[in-house]
Amino acid sequence: MSDIRKATIKRDTTETQIEVTLNLDGTGVCSMTTGIPFFEHMLTQIARHGLIDIDIQAHGDLQIDAHHTVEDVGIVMGQAFARALGDKTGIYRYGHAYVPLDEALSRVVVDLSGRPGLFYEVSYTRSRIGDFDVDLLREFFQGFVNHAMLSLHLDNLKGINAHHQAETLFKAFGRALRMAITPDPRMSGIMPSTKGSL
Secondary structure, eight states: OOSOOEEEEEEEOSSEEEEEEEETTSOSOEEEEOSOHHHHHHHHHHHHHHTOEEEEEEEEOTTTOSHHHHHHHHHHHHHHHHHHHTTOTTBOOEEEEEEEETTEEEEEEEEOOSSOEEEEEOOOSSSEETTEETHHHHHHHHHHHHHHTOEEEEEEEEOSSHHHHHHHHHHHHHHHHHHHHSBOGGGTTOOSSTTSOO
């Protein structure tokens, strides 16, 4: 496993221009400009609870809507995550977390398997949080999963307030990632798979 688990990825399309830097061994510091305040609030939860330093500079076609920006941030974050993580030797590989926020409770389980799979069971109690379309949160996770190459189960188990539902998902996602990417002292130099690669 590399001693430096950090990566920067840029993506430039006619719809978005995005640069993401991740440090998987950070302290939860984040800096971001996306033009979408609620989305930034959610991404901050990943940084803080995952202890991942995140810098995101994103400019998208928000005059249309937030879809392209949210999805493409997920794509670029997933690419940066995969590059920073390296070959996955010596890590725990699996992570899970239950996170409550008042009446809301979510469970997130992750496997850094090398195979993309998103299993998203969330029924928000309303379709918008402020002016943010909650459907876009799934698009973020799908973009991340497809490019980070991991299996991700996100389940909101209960909740009345849609903001709380979303926030518990992102906090639990950060905690689950933190567990999965942590070096396992008993697996030093060992690939956490019987196949010999992930």
